[in-house]
Amino acid sequence: MFSLNKLSPSITDMIRFDHSHVLVTFHQYTATSRPKVKKALAETICTALEIHATLEEEVFYPVIRNLNGQEPTIQKSVPEHNEMRRIIAELRAADPTTRRHDELMNELMRDVMHHVADEETVLLPEAERMLGKDKLDELGAEMTRRRMQLVAPKAGSIAKNTAVGFSGSTTAIVAGLAGAVVAAKLFSRRHANARHA
Numbered sequence: 178m179f180s181l182n183k184l185s186p187s188i189t190d191m192i193r194f195d196h197s198h199v200l201v202t203f204h205q206y207t208a209t210s211r212p213k214v215k216k217a218l219a220e221t222i223c224t225a226l227e228i229h230a231t232l233e234e235e236v237f238y239p240v241i242r243n244l245n246g247q248e249p250t251i252q253k254s255v256p257e258h259n260e261m262r263r264i265i266a267e268l269r270a271a272d273p274t275t276r277r278h279d280e281l282m283n284e285l286m287r288d289v290m291h292h293v294a295d296e297e298t299v300l301l302p303e304a305e306r307m308l309g310k311d312k313l314d315e316l317g318a319e320m321t322r323r324r325m326q327l328v329a330p331k332a333g334s335i336a337k338n339t340a341v342g343f344s345g346s347t348t349a350i351v352a353g354l355a356g357a358v359v360a361a362k363l364f365s366r367r368h369a370n371a372r373h374a
């Protein structure tokens with residue numbers, strides 16, 4: 178029987194995966210890139226961050242708040258997401274031939290790196306200490322289901338920007354994580370079945 182729970186990564190691994198892919202894409206943006214490429218990279222990053230922030234707010238943060246609502250890192254998480262959304266709106270409106278576009282991109286990157294460091298050194302280890310593996314996997318499956326709903330209406334523009342910006346592998350940031358992991362697990366299972374046949 179197909180079970181998303183068994184095929185999804187844990188919620189904490191999924192969050193780390195999203196972070197590292199966004200940071201890799203940030204590093205592909207340079208001041209000398211063509212304006213069309215800059216815009217495509219910016220749009221890919223903005224969409225990935227928006228989806229990631231919504232997923233954390235809906236699926237991950239409520240669990241952390243339940244564990245320890247007084248934790249200062251969780252208290253500033255949503256305000257930091259909102260500040261990120263403000264920069265994203267400005268970046269989307271910016272002209273990629275201007276220096277302002279580069280500045281906003283750098284500002285976004287600085288904020289996101291700081292926020293990601295807090296999550297990876299405080300919130301994710303706390304979740305892993307307090308919740309069992311089954312719960313982390315179950316939340317991972319919930320996040321995958323919600324991600325699919327959020328990605329579906331944007332699939333066309335995600336594909337277009339990915340094609341302009343860089344190699345297809347980076348689609349994993351917004352759309353491909355669940356698909357890639359499920360495919361890898363199905364492949365290894367099929368392999369194991371074949372060996373035992």
Ligand SMILES: [Fe+2]
Pocket residue numbers: 230233254258292296
């Ligand atoms: Fe976050």
Ligand SMILES: [Fe+2]
Pocket residue numbers: 192196229233293296
């Ligand atoms: Fe995050």
